[in-house]
Amino acid sequence: MAFFERIRFKRNPDGARIVFLLSALYGCAVFATVAAHVKNVSGVALIYEAICRELMNSSVEGRQALIGSVWWPPLPALLRIPFVAFPVAGVRPFASLAVSALLGAGALYVFERALRDCKLGWARFPMVLALAANPFFIDASGNGTSQTTVIFFALLVAHSLLQWIMFRKLRFLAHLGVGSALLLVSSCEMSMWVAVVFLLLLTDMISSNENREDLDAVLILTLLPTVYIFALWILSNWLVMGDALYFTHSFVPLFRNSVAHCGTATRISSAHYLTSWTAVVALVVSIARKNRDGIFIGILGIVPMLLGLFLASRGVLRPSSPILYCLYPLTILAVVYSAEKQGPDLHLSETGLAPLIWPYLLSLVPIVLTAIMILMPNPWGAVSKESEEEVANVSENHSELLAAVGRDVRMRSPHSKIYICGYDSLIMVGPDTNSLFLRSLDLNFNKAKSDYPGYALYVLIHRPEGRSAMESIHWKYDGIYDLGAPGILYDSDYGDWRLFEIIQPDGIDRI
Amino acid sequence: MRMLLDVGTVSTSGVDAVVMNVGCRGVLERMDPAEFERDLAAVIDMVSSTMKIPVILMTPFPSEPDPSRARSFAAAIVRVAVARGIPVADVYSAFMGSGGGMVDLFSKADNLELSEHGQRFVAALIARCLAMNDPYGRH
Numbered sequence: 001m002a003f004f005e006r007i008r009f010k011r012n013p014d015g016a017r018i019v020f021l022l023s024a025l026y027g028c029a030v031f032a033t034v035a036a037h038v039k040n041v042s043g044v045a046l047i048y049e050a051i052c053r054e055l056m057n058s059s060v061e062g063r064q065a066l067i068g069s070v071w072w073p074p075l076p077a078l079l080r081i082p083f084v085a086f087p088v089a090g091v092r093p094f095a096s097l098a099v100s101a102l103l104g105a106g107a108l109y110v111f112e113r114a115l116r117d118c119k120l121g122w123a124r125f126p127m128v129l130a131l132a133a134n135p136f137f138i139d140a141s142g143n144g145t146s147q148t149t150v151i152f153f154a155l156l157v158a159h160s161l162l163q164w165i166m167f168r169k170l171r172f173l174a175h176l177g178v179g180s181a182l183l184l185v186s187s188c189e190m191s192m193w194v195a196v197v198f199l200l201l202l203t204d205m206i207s208s209n210e211n212r213e214d215l216d217a218v219l220i221l222t223l224l225p226t227v228y229i230f231a232l233w234i235l236s237n238w239l240v241m242g243d244a245l246y247f248t249h250s251f252v253p254l255f256r257n258s259v260a261h262c263g264t265a266t267r268i269s270s271a272h273y274l275t276s277w278t279a280v281v282a283l284v285v286s287i288a289r290k291n292r293d294g295i296f297i298g299i300l301g302i303v304p305m306l307l308g309l310f311l312a313s314r315g316v317l318r319p320s321s322p323i324l325y326c327l328y329p330l331t332i333l334a335v336v337y338s339a340e341k342q343g344p345d346l347h348l349s350e351t352g353l354a355p356l357i358w359p360y361l362l363s364l365v366p367i368v369l370t371a372i373m374i375l376m377p378n379p380w381g382a383v384s385k386e387s388e389e390e391v392a393n394v395s396e397n398h399s400e401l402l403a404a405v406g407r408d409v410r411m412r413s414p415h416s417k418i419y420i421c422g423y424d425s426l427i428m429v430g431p432d433t434n435s436l437f438l439r440s441l442d443l444n445f446n447k448a449k450s451d452y453p454g455y456a457l458y459v460l461i462h463r464p465e466g467r468s469a470m471e472s473i474h475w476k477y478d479g480i481y482d483l484g485a486p487g488i489l490y491d492s493d494y495g496d497w498r499l500f501e502i503i504q505p506d507g508i509d510r511i
Numbered sequence: 512m513r514m515l516l517d518v519g520t521v522s523t524s525g526v527d528a529v530v531m532n533v534g535c536r537g538v539l540e541r542m543d544p545a546e547f548e549r550d551l552a553a554v555i556d557m558v559s560s561t562m563k564i565p566v567i568l569m570t571p572f573p574s575e576p577d578p579s580r581a582r583s584f585a586a587a588i589v590r591v592a593v594a595r596g597i598p599v600a601d602v603y604s605a606f607m608g609s610g611g612g613m614v615d616l617f618s619k620a621d622n623l624e625l626s627e628h629g630q631r632f633v634a635a636l637i638a639r640c641l642a643m644n645d646p647y648g649r650h
Contacts, residue, residue, distance in 0.1 A: 152580065387578050405646075483605045484601040484605060486599065486643070487592075487593050488589075488604075489582070489586055490601075490602065490604035490608050503586060503590050503593055504590070505590055505593045
């Protein structure tokens with residue numbers, strides 16, 4: 001344990017200079033990435049920002065969007081609200097980009113802190129630099145999505161778990177509990193990862209022969225924030241959606257066969273596999289050395305990949321999934337902890353190289369990994385990022401779509417309404433109810449008919465692909481895109497979008 | 512409509528539900544959709560009142576050369592069904608939604624006769640409709 005014993009660093013000018021230099025480099029890299037994303041705006045960033053605007057306008061759709069789906073968890077939207085109030089001209093999803101960059105810096109800080117607590121000395125800086133220069137991390141810091149939010153909380157939780165196990169400081173338990181709860185409302189994909197964290201904590205408590213009262217206290221302290229936040233989510237769903245478990249219904253398509261045709265298994269790139277295999281090697285080393293801390297962080301480094309493979313097999317994993325972005329920093333921590341001086345065979349710090357050189361040798365691992373990813377022709381995998389919806393020029397595509405649909409529908413009847421289903425509708429049309437197009441996150445055909453009697457009503461639905469498959473319209477009306485649903489009739493196709501007419505009993509045929 | 516006038520004489524013993532495939536002839540003979548809708552409403556009311564068993568309607572499948580010609584008839588069927596709360600096996604939407612895959616659903620070039628795959632597809636649609644609208648309320 002001496003190797004990992006808590007140390008206190010004195011402030012020194014050299015260290016401050018390096019931190020300043022790293023911060024400056026990170027800032028430049030993020031600025032460059034933001035500049036690259038200004039024209040090809042992330043769809044996720046735009047949607048989260050639209051949710052914030054809707055919330056500030058107190059619209060029903062905003063409240064529904066905030067809490068209505070596990071795939072659009074509330075925390076990333078809430079974090080953006082302070083920034084939405086101060087838009088910066090020329091930088092369209094300013095709030096999203098600002099949150100990405102700030103949480104990216106936060107993730108770097110937590111990562112540096114975790115390495116500092118490993119007593120790595122100066123060798124931690126090349127590792128932090130390797131993370132900051134990693135193409136996935138730098139992309140996450142400048143693309144306006146919530147990936148850095150997830151990385152930040154995942155690192156906080158992993159670091160807190162290890163520190164609690166090693167030093168039993170209550171502070172780390174509090175960090176672990178709050179971090180897990182906030183991670184749960186940042187990314188539903190990481191919920192299984194959080195469950196593994198709790199399982200490891202329980203394993204540690206039981207294996208340490210803690211008394212029953214201590215075990216109870218630890219579990220209460222750790223689980224209470226998560227239970228509280230989950231209960232709050234349930235309550236808000238009951239109040240806003242009228243169904244306490246409404247947000248969990250979007251899990252249902254994950255287990256239906258109908259989603260499988262959207263398979264995206266190839267989207268896990270070789271860069272991710274390389275990182276995961278490194279974590280596996282670190283885990284094997286930890287197991288061989290009977291290094292419990294290393295085993296724990298090794299497991300936490302591998303679980304995101306297993307989750308990614310599961311989601312890919314269901315066709316709902318996107319290249320921008322936060323779980324893939326967590327792989328690298330967790331793997332580096334696994335590598336560092338696998339070298340911890342605990343095992344019976346390998347005492348790196350007592351070899352001839354120790355203790356000065358081996359941390360620098362260890363820092364070669366993240367540097368080499370990052371270098372390989374930078375040199376890869378396409379680290380994002382078989383599917384080019386430019387073809388993905390989240391980096392497409394969303395606004396232009398949607399304008400063309402709406403113009404075409406609107407033209408066709410108006411030719412049949414000037415008194416028409418078109419409901420656009422899903423979260424995309426928030427960035428496609430504004431809140432104006434007098435417009436031809438209406439947004440809908442929880443469409444009910446009967447309510448639509450009663451809201452607009454006498455109108456020709458249509459509904460525009462995106463192909464159930466990727467996260468679109470999780471929209472409420474697809475779990476409320478299973479197979480609606482392919483087979484239709486009661487009370488509606490196929491009308492026409494517009495690329496990946498399909499238009500259906502909502503048939504009114506007292507209507508007339510317009511064709 | 513002549514045949515349907517005899518509907519009162521059809522035995523319904525051992526029958527769980529009636530699946531009515533209507534509109535195909537109307538599409539081929541270029542019948543007036545409004546007239547078809549009026550007739551269909553009358554027939555459905557008669558069937559519902561005399562046979563006393565659940566009724567399921569099928570929309571006509573689209574056929575060449577103009578697949579969208581069946582749309583008016585499909586819309587009329589859905590409208591009649593919605594007004595009376597009758598479940599519909601929407602063959603028209605499912606065929607049109609299959610896009611290029613529609614070719615496999617017909618056995619001949621004239622797109623009038625369903626292939627084996629097409630028949631299975633329609634059967635699956637009826638089964639789906641039955642599952643969604645259990646005539647005995649076993650949801």
